Amino acid sequence: MTEQTSSATPMIKATAVNKHFGDLHVLKDINFEVPRGQVVVVLGPSGSGKSTLCRAINRLEPIDSGTIEVDGQPLPAEGRALAQLRADVGMVFQSFNLFAHKTILDNITLAPMKVRKQDKATARKTAMELLERVGIANQANKYPAQLSGGQQQRAAIARALAMKPKVMMFDEPTSALDPEMVQEVLDVMTTLAREGMTMFVVTHEMGFARKAANRVMFMADGEIVEDTTPDDFFTNPKSARAKDFLGKILTH
């Protein structure tokens, strides 16, 4: 196997991916590539398989058939190789999932020290820079339960960034937030997008899709129904399902 990291290699490549939950066919023959530096927003009604797809990319959900490659490397099935790949793929969850028994700072320095074998001082320095960047440096020594949802999610983004990932996955990062906290998280994500991070974002935030995305994938019933630019998608949806979806979203 040759180590390919040239800019021509797509960051994520999914080929003929299928997955079932029991009788339910949640991912139906999914094929796509995400080039380096692209910001992809995945839209779709709930139950369309978009979260499952997001989680499949670092094998939090195993797939039944097909292949997923990250930066030219096929996704390993288990063990240390899988852990190493996951270290390069940042992931932000809907429910933040900060480690409840560790402070915000310890949450962020944990993986760089344990996985990347950084020394404590370096890890702390990077962590504080990242917390500064997401605007919660003053919360560094608090525990997750002491922070608001928006602050917790920004901490979770900092935690993922501390691993210097090649790509960032966001699984509905604002869905569990109170409305007044959504924007502070989207701002952090928008900045990240401008800085050239490759991002794969599952969300319901149309504003973010318009403003920060290079590309919109619209999923329904386990299929990618449309795959186009945000402009094109919002002004000129082709499929009936996308029209229906947009109709419901925009009337609210």
Place this chain on the structure above:
Amino acid sequence: MFDFLDKPLYAEYGGILGAFWVTIQLTFFSAIGSLIWGTVLAAMRVGPVPIMRWFATAYVNIVRNVPLTVIIVGSSVVLADQLLWTLGGSDTREISFRLAVLGFTLYTSCFVCESLRSGINTVPIGQAEAARALGLTFFQVLRIVVLPQAFRSVVAPLASVLIALTKNTTVTAAIAGIEAAALMAAMIERESDKVLLVFGIFAVGFVILTLPMGMFLGWVAKKVSVKR
């Protein structure tokens, strides 16, 4: 008032203190045994191998529905009298002690297992996923994220199990006259003019054994609990 305690009749128990000392020893060895066997059961119950999960689940659900008395009496009349097991003990007293420890271990480990399992289940699966997504290996996830949090939430239930075990050791009185409850049974029938005093001595003995332990471990549990 306390003269009756010196009767030679009670000497084989080593007096009140001697009897309570046996209670403490029964509790101690049974606790160690239950912790080991209970941990093994819990590991099987949360493990990835279906047959082990099935076995541990069946074991826990069956054994904890059998009265402890049946288990202790069984260890005596079945294992000692019928199968002639001695567990390496040389006299009746020693054999009874060891069989009782075996019985308490088999029974109490069910509750240890359930406490550990529920402790592990209090850790939200999302945190384990986040840890895996950061590239932590199985043992790192276990050591850094799951066990520290699970440990904090098992202190209180394990304390309850330990205290219940301390009180349960009295069931040994059903098979052997070696510990506190057996001594009380012997005394209360003979000292009919001091019934309240005899009861008071033994009840207070158990309060002294269990209450401070419960309050201390309850305090520890509160101290280490994770805010969610």
Place this chain on the structure above:
Amino acid sequence: MSQQASVLYDAPGPRAKQRNAIYTVLFVAALALAAWWFISELDARNQLEAESWTPLLEAGVWTDFFIPGLLNTLQAAFLSILIALPIGALLGIARLSEHAWIRWPAAVWVEFFRATPVLILMLFSRELYRMAGVDSEILPLYAVVTGLVLYNGSVLAEVVRAGILSLPRGQSEAADALGMRRSQVMTSVLLPQAVTAMLPAIVSQLVVIVKDTAIGGAVVRFEEVIAQLRPLPTSDYRPSVIATLTAIAIIFIILNFILTAFANWLERWLRRRKKGTGAVVTTDMVEEQAPGVRLEDTEADVAGRKDDG
């Protein structure tokens, strides 16, 4: 085979699946070995002969021994919980009182009887009744029920307290706001709802009580199920001791399975139904409860509190 990820494990890959298959084979082999060893142990002492076990199939064994024993067990258990419930309710409410002179004695009572082994309580009550001249026929039942009531009254006091605390705070605030007195709030708003929330826990406690009646059989000669171990093997039927004890264990297992299933069903039913706050004191909160440890510390969360608001 389960393909699901858990809090401990990733969904298994091919190597993990292979490893699990090997564990399965080894474990089954170990189990079979242990079973074979125990059976040969029994065989060596001639415990597997048919005549040791077949008497259990005779009707007389059941009508003369096990069923009367089981009826005594059930009688003692139900009497105990019926008497312990009002005592527990009183003690539980007393522990929530605003007045320290009510709260403290109740706390001391509850902690004392939770810390004292049931067996000791039974021995003590037997002597008291004997001194009071209670008929020796009925003495064991009195002793067993008294011991169980003293202990379980205190355990149920904690269940009642947890039940009341499990109700959404809004319930008592709303009652306060309507100008009801403390005692009115307790008796007409909190207690009725708490009792419903506690039903599953009460049924589960019945399992503990049923198991504890066996102590009475062993130490105060109460003629319940396990007490049949003495007369039965020497009766005309002559089942072996091991066979008799096996039957006794199975009787208890079945009885307790039924009670546990009923408690679980009650719990699900209470959670599902629309009426009420949905607050439930869960069943596993009661097992092995210890003195000094408060129910709400044991993280077996008081459901309903979380849904509050």
